[in-house]
Amino acid sequence: MANMLKEMNRDWHVLSPQEEKNPKIRSQMFSQMIIGYPFRDYVIRFVKNPLRFAITAAKTFSEIFTVLKASAKRIPVELTRERCKNTNTLVLFDIEDKFFKYEDNKAREDLFRAAFKIYKGEVEHDSYYRNRGDWFLEEQIKAILDGKWQPRPEDTPHHCWNEPKPYGGKHSIIYKMQQKREAIKKLLEV
Numbered sequence: 754m755a756n757m758l759k760e761m762n763r764d765w766h767v768l769s770p771q772e773e774k775n776p777k778i779r780s781q782m783f784s785q786m787i788i789g790y791p792f793r794d795y796v797i798r799f800v801k802n803p804l805r806f807a808i809t810a811a812k813t814f815s816e817i818f819t820v821l822k823a824s825a826k827r828i829p830v831e832l833t834r835e836r837c838k839n840t841n842t843l844v845l846f847d848i849e850d851k852f853f854k855y856e857d858n859k860a861r862e863d864l865f866r867a868a869f870k871i872y873k874g875e876v877e878h879d880s881y882y883r884n885r886g887d888w889f890l891e892e893q894i895k896a897i898l899d900g901k902w903q904p905r906p907e908d909t910p911h912h913c914w915n916e917p918k919p920y921g922g923k924h925s926i927i928y929k930m931q932q933k934r935e936a937i938k939k940l941l942e943v
Contacts, residue, residue, distance in 0.1 A: 804824040804871070821864065825871050845873045852865070855914055856913065858913035861913075897930050898930065905925060
């Protein structure tokens, strides 16, 4: 694991800064670039496999976080709104922007940015992970409507968080959905 972490911290770049500025390259869609030659094998070998290995073999969250941040840096092309076409990826850009309006912990910013980058990239180009992520979301929504998934407590998080009050608790979308869950369930039966 130590050798893998050392290797992961190397600074990898597949596209040079000049190539990234090339209008022809900049206009290519992220999913087309990431699954085509020469990036597909690179992404599997240097982004996905080390991250999968870290998640399954790491002994601490710190090891996983280190590999997550390094893997995000290794994504060989810039992930931008202009390069994405999947509606859910574009929504994730909006969620990320909103998250960083509220999040105020500079010590964790790299970690959260890396997680968003990996997640957006997977949603954009890999239906295997995208569809499973959608399934998890659907199951969470079902649990909310069954009253099992609880809303976050009122005014949390509060440490390093700048969301306008009131939030959480009875102000959360989860609480509001649960209050109307019977009507929502009835609508969904149609």
